[in-house]
Amino acid sequence: MALDTLKHKGKRNKLIQLLRSKGIGDEMVLEAMNQVPRHLFIDSIFEDLAYEDKAFPILSGQTISHPYTVAFQTQLLHVQRGEKILEIGTGSGYQTAVLVALGAQVFTIERQKELFEFSKKILKKIHFPPKYQTFGDGYQGISCFAPFDKIIVTAGAPNVPKMLLQQLAIGGIMVIPIGDEAQKMYTILKLDINTFETMEFGDYQFVPMLENKEL
Template sequence: MRDLPKHQGKRRQLVCLLKEKGITSTAVLDAINTVPRHLFLESSFEDFAYQDKAFPIAADQTISQPYTVAFQTELLELEPGEKVLEIGTGSGYQTAVLCELGAKVYSIERQHELFKKTKSFLSRYGYRPKYLTFGDGYLGLPKHAPFDKIIVTAGAPVVPKALLSQLAVGGRMVIPVGEEVQVMTLYVRTSTSSFDRQELGEFRFVPLLEDKN
């Protein structure tokens, strides 16, 4: 598939919709307008790629709806050059948005089938996260910590303590917490031992899986 003028036009329409829904960050909206979401989906979904909906991808996972991607990304308040830990690489769409914003992205994917496919795909289209690995997102990446920002793209029944410990002081973590329905939760690390916590509405995500191997 290619990125054609018709796709670019649909992205502009999507950006207008996201503005109507309350997304205000120009940088985030520009990234959504730039990243060709249709390339991250199976060809059968191409005509629907710029609807504000989630769609299935490999390994019984989903690509999040654009509003969710924009909402989580905006909460990060990302600055170019910051280290970002992404839990759940998935299709790579969120990864690409973070790369577009100039982040140094470290990403973990639990599903090996998806990891191999997405790693190849991102490289092919010029998106180069700093570090992409197959592993257990609950554990984070302690050898690369601390991270300025952490984003979790699957529903966690509890907040993994390992992720909180890997967040830099002053850093922000965005994580959907819950079982059937998740509450989008923002943690800001205010010192080595304290965090501010804010709940920001209900969402639905696929579950964050633990490595049982």
């Protein structure tokens, strides 16, 4: 069976129409999501449901976010082609692929070994490889490649990790869900080395961003 069939593409078109009807207005984000075969990033038992606006369990007790959440976070980033983007929490690699489809240079980090191995394999297989992919603690970021034009965090953090703020370029944007069991989505604009402008964008629910866990 082909990796990405006409049936999959048809369902993906319907998903894009749904996201547009829910208020996603960035056509570049929608076009990028229309390129990425979401069904390959989840367990095959969910394949028929892959293009519904639902979250699904993935490896290591984690989840792949609702397509709307992926689209909304990506839209908040205002991605420009060629920008360096740090992604905290590769997961199965779906959000990574969307950012790559937008033309970004993606640097991504994952702390669950099983997910790190899975995402590395699938992203290469479908030709959406990030610029750099590593296994490690997201709270530490990837300082050797800083500063980043944009940072996206795909897990719920109890607060904003200071190391990540330091790795954000002046004029750069971080998109991060903050909170414990439920989160608020925030954008953080870095105005200068110690000055940040924060905006809140409603309630979301992510798996927690774990700190000080043995790798």
